[in-house]
Amino acid sequence: MRLSGLVLDLVDTPEVQRLRRIKQLGLANLVFPGANHTRFEHVLGTAHLAERLGGELGLSQEELDLLVAAAVLHDVGHAPYSHTLEYLxxxxxxxxxxxxxxxxxxxxxSTCTPEEIEVLEDLGAPRIVDVLSDHEIDPDEVARLLLGENEKPYLGQIIHSDIDIDQMDYLLRDSHFTGVALGRIDIDRLMRTLKISEDQLVIESKGVEAVEGxxxxxxxxxxxxxxxxxxxIAELMVTNAVNHALSEDTPITKQNFYRMSDEELSERLYEIPGYPREMIMRIRYRQLFKTAYLEERQKLEADEKENILKTYGEWHLIQEKQEEIAEKAGVSEGKVILDVPIVDILISEPRIEKVEIPVKTEKGLSKLSDISTLAPALRERQAPRYLIRVATPAEHVKAVKKVLPEALE
Known part of the structure; x- marks a missing residue:
C-alpha cells in the first residue's frame, strides 16, 4: 500500500498512531501466538479496500474522500485490548x-490525555478535525457516516453492514495472523460483484457464492x-481488574482507562497491589481461571434474547451475579467470572446475526435468504458455541460448581 494525501495526513494524527499499541484481537495471542497484529494495520487495510471498492463502484471523488476518511478513522475510539473493555x-x-x-x-x-495533547501540539502533530477540514471534508459528516446516519445509505453500508470492507479486512488479517484458515474469503469476487442500486449496497446474483463464503x-x-x-476468560479477568481499580483510589480512573494502550493499562494494573496485580500476573504467565460451569449454546427466540439482555446486558448486572456466586461459594470477591458472550453480539456486534444483503437479479432486488439456503442456516447457527460460562481459580472449581444450580436459576 502506498500512502499519500488524505490517508497519509490522517495516519499522522495521534489518535490513529495510538492504534499501533492496541492489539486487534485483544488477548487472543494467549491462544494463537501469532495474533499480535494491531488496529493500526487493520485501519490501513480497510482504507486500502475503501479506495479499491470506491473505484469499482465509480464513486465521486467527494464520496471517495469521505469513505476513505471513515475507513482510516473508524477504530480510533477503541479502548485497550480492543473490545475487551466495551462493557466498562x-x-x-x-x-x-x-x-x-x-x-x-x-x-x-480525544483518546490522548490533556497532558499528551499539550506536548503533541508543541511537536506540531496534526489534529483529526484540522486534517479533515484541510481536505474540505466535514468531520461531522464522517462521524455521521460511521454511525449510520449519512444521507447516502450505501456509503455507511460499505463501512458497516451485513457485508462490508471492515469485515473483509479483519477476516483475512485475523485468519493470517492466527493461522486459522477458516477466515479466508474471495475478496476479488466480492469487489467485482458489489454494486449500488436504489441507494443501497447490493450484490449481483453471480456473487452470491462469495457472500456465502x-x-x-x-x-x-x-x-x-x-x-x-x-x-x-482472560479478557474478563482484565475487565474485572480494571473495574476493581476504578472502584478505588488508583491511577486508573474513568477519565483515563479508555485512553491507554494495551501495555500502559497492563503496567498500571501491575502497579496496584492486590487483585489487579494478581490478575495481570495470571495473564502474563497464563495462569488463568478454569471453567466451573458451561451451558451449551441453544437456539434462542426473540423473547429469550430480550430476557438475557435484561438479566446480563449491563456490566453492573454481571458484577452482581459474580458477587452472588462468590458469596454462596465462600470465595473471595473477584474470583468468580461470568461470561455471557451472546450479550456482546447483541450489543456491540449485531452484524454476526445479520446474514442478509440485497441481491440484484433480473427481476429486481431480492433478499439473500430467498436465494441462498445457507444464509438462514448460518443465522440459526450463530456464535458462540456456549451460552454461559463460569470460571474461577482451579482450587475453587468444586465449591463454585456446587452452588451454581441455585445461583443461576
Whole structure:
C-alpha cells in the first residue's frame, strides 16, 4: 500500500498512531501466538479496500474522500485490548467505542490525555478535525457516516453492514495472523460483484457464492477465534481488574482507562497491589481461571434474547451475579467470572446475526435468504458455541460448581 494525501495526513494524527499499541484481537495471542497484529494495520487495510471498492463502484471523488476518511478513522475510539473493555465503557462513559469515535472526529473528545495533547501540539502533530477540514471534508459528516446516519445509505453500508470492507479486512488479517484458515474469503469476487442500486449496497446474483463464503468464514471465526473460551476468560479477568481499580483510589480512573494502550493499562494494573496485580500476573504467565460451569449454546427466540439482555446486558448486572456466586461459594470477591458472550453480539456486534444483503437479479432486488439456503442456516447457527460460562481459580472449581444450580436459576 502506498500512502499519500488524505490517508497519509490522517495516519499522522495521534489518535490513529495510538492504534499501533492496541492489539486487534485483544488477548487472543494467549491462544494463537501469532495474533499480535494491531488496529493500526487493520485501519490501513480497510482504507486500502475503501479506495479499491470506491473505484469499482465509480464513486465521486467527494464520496471517495469521505469513505476513505471513515475507513482510516473508524477504530480510533477503541479502548485497550480492543473490545475487551466495551462493557466498562458503556457502564462508566455511557458510550461505546463507536460513539466515542464520533466525538473524536468532531473534535469534542480525544483518546490522548490533556497532558499528551499539550506536548503533541508543541511537536506540531496534526489534529483529526484540522486534517479533515484541510481536505474540505466535514468531520461531522464522517462521524455521521460511521454511525449510520449519512444521507447516502450505501456509503455507511460499505463501512458497516451485513457485508462490508471492515469485515473483509479483519477476516483475512485475523485468519493470517492466527493461522486459522477458516477466515479466508474471495475478496476479488466480492469487489467485482458489489454494486449500488436504489441507494443501497447490493450484490449481483453471480456473487452470491462469495457472500456465502464470507458469512461462513465469519461464523466460523467467531466460534473458533473471537469467542474462544480461553480468550474470553482472560479478557474478563482484565475487565474485572480494571473495574476493581476504578472502584478505588488508583491511577486508573474513568477519565483515563479508555485512553491507554494495551501495555500502559497492563503496567498500571501491575502497579496496584492486590487483585489487579494478581490478575495481570495470571495473564502474563497464563495462569488463568478454569471453567466451573458451561451451558451449551441453544437456539434462542426473540423473547429469550430480550430476557438475557435484561438479566446480563449491563456490566453492573454481571458484577452482581459474580458477587452472588462468590458469596454462596465462600470465595473471595473477584474470583468468580461470568461470561455471557451472546450479550456482546447483541450489543456491540449485531452484524454476526445479520446474514442478509440485497441481491440484484433480473427481476429486481431480492433478499439473500430467498436465494441462498445457507444464509438462514448460518443465522440459526450463530456464535458462540456456549451460552454461559463460569470460571474461577482451579482450587475453587468444586465449591463454585456446587452452588451454581441455585445461583443461576
Amino acid at each position: 465503557m458503556t457502564d462508566h462513559l455511557d458510550q461505546g467505542h463507536m460513539e466515542l469515535t464520533g466525538d473524536v472526529l468532531r473534535g469534542e473528545a 464470507l458469512l461462513t468464514a465469519r461464523a466460523l471465526m467467531y466460534s473458533s477465534v473471537y469467542f474462544h473460551h480461553t480468550t474470553r
